[in-house]
Amino acid sequence: MSGSKLSAQSWSSQTVFILAAVGSAVGLGNIWKFPYITGEYGGGAFVLVYLLCVFLIGLPIMLSEIALGRAGKANPVRTMAKLAKESNSSKAWALVGFNSVMAGLLILSFYSVIAGLVIAYFFYSLFGSFSGISGEVAKQMFADSVANPWALLFWFSLALGLTLLIVARGIKNGLEKAVNFMMPALFIVLMILLVYAIFSGSFGESFAFIFAPDFSKLTWTGVLIALGQAFFTLSVGLGAMMAYGAYLDDKASIVKAGLWIVGLDTLVALLAGLVIFAIVFQQGLSPAEGPGLLFTTLPIAFGQMPGGWLFGSLFFALVIMAAISSTISLVEPSVAWMDQRFSIARSKSIWILGAIAWLLGVGALLSFNYWQDLKLLGSRNFFDSLDFLTTSIMLPVGGLFISIFMAWIIKPEIRGEQLGSSEFWMSVFLVTLRYITPFGIIVVFAYNLDERIASWLMAAVAIGYLGFVIQKKVSEQS
Ligand code: TRP
Secondary structure, three states: OOOOOOOOOOOOOHHHHHHHHHHHHOOHHHHHHHHHHHHHOOOHHHHHHHHHHHHHHHHHHHHHHHHHHHHHOOOHHHHHHHHHHHOOOOHHHHHHHHHHHHHHHHHHHHHHHHHHHHHHHHHHHHOOOOOOOOHHHHHHHHHHHHHOHHHHHHHHHHHHHHHHHHHHOHHHHHHHHHHHHHHHHHHHHHHHHHHHHHHHOOHHHHHHHHHOOOHHHOOHHHHHHHHHHHHHHHOOOOOHHHHHHOOOOOOOOHHHHHHHHHHHHHHHHHHHHHHHHHHHHHOOOOOOOHHHHHHHHHHHHHHHOOOHHHHHHHHHHHHHHHHHHHHHHHHHHHHHHHHHHHOOOHHHHHHHHHHHHHHHHHHHHHOOOOOOOOOOHHHOOHHHHHHHHHHHHHHHHHHHHHHHHHHHHOOHHHHHHHHOOOHHHHHHHHHHHHHHHHHHHHHHHHHHOOHHHHHHHHHHHHHHHHHHHHHHHHHHHO
16 A cells, blocks of 8 residues: 555644744754855855845755645655646656755765764763863864764764654654744754854944955855755755645745744844854954864853853754754655655664765765765765755756746646635736746756856856746737
8 A cells, every 4th residue: 555645743833833944944054054155155245146136046946845745745755746747737847856855865874974973072071171272272172073984974874863753753742842942942052152152253344344345255155055055054956845835734824934934044143154254263263164163163162151061062052953844844844755655664764864864974084084085076076966955956957947846837726716815916926937047057057067168158048047938928818
């Protein structure tokens, strides 16, 4: 028997859905990744592009994903297949769902490596290792932490194990309780850090670095990374929000939820960036420190401030929770899929999925030590290759198809039913989703290909898309 019924799960209220979705969105992407790539790609101009991508590309896709999820009420593969059928379109749309299952596992692997490091740092803080350390010592501490593959393996396995344990218990028991407490607490600790940064760090410099755009520092690669980051940080492009939307009550407002999720996620990223760069400049560190940025800056702050031992431990504990409330949503699409497609229970499927993610994760953690010199995609190591392939390719491509599906393919009645906003906002939404969102993604991709073929390819794609739009318009009118 195929598990055709959706597991009898649902969120207990709209607020809980928002909390869980914010839990998915806010994570290492905001606190660890956003600051370090902002540093690597030069600050202000990068941040501006990132914000544009968040609001013009990420937000419309976020709304689409939740709406599609709630309309389909199943895992992303089945949701897409079902909605495509209802809208008299090809079954191939289910491929969007498969992208979701695969990208989720790939991200889970390298993400859990960093989540593991955060667990290690929680214990460092608890044992007082940060007190009075300098920038140099903090850098050495990070270097030592990643040099030892066995320690990394231990922390990584712990992080992955925790995620799988929670997913196995289903969304109600595991997830809701954690996010309820975590989100407000994380915000308070960030505020404490912000006060510290304003009084003890180079806050003005940090502010300028993030908000004063210097376009000479912006490259097309930077734009692609910013686009990918917009997807990554909002948890869109993959179907995670689709999977979560499937459990959302029909009365809840998707637009309101979407705005909260995107707003809070952006706020947390900017706050984390402001705090971290204030410490970078005060300590004379380099903004382009790479993935170790979070781990070399915040310990210095915790080591200096009164009560830093407590706040440090609390902070890293909260980041662990933020990470785990995100990793859960990376596994949810595949777990729901295995449940509904093959009737494999959650408690079993997590072993299969966990094993795949674990193997990939071992490769990711070896990139910090034994495999340091192994180069894959565009001279990236294994860790960065996984990151690049998922964040900068699979998520935007997934998002592109989700936006096209929502904008052109799905029956307009379903769209109206789900989003149900005023005619004015619906047309703003549709215009953005039809023209700005897909073109934005295509342009960024095209410019990142080989320069000579980029413009040709872009022109071809643009003409193709235009033809498609015209044909749609014509058939709509007839
Ligand atoms: N958004 C999370 C973060 O910023 C990461 C994440 C969780 C994610 N689920 C996702 C990214 C689904 C893409 C798709 O840390």
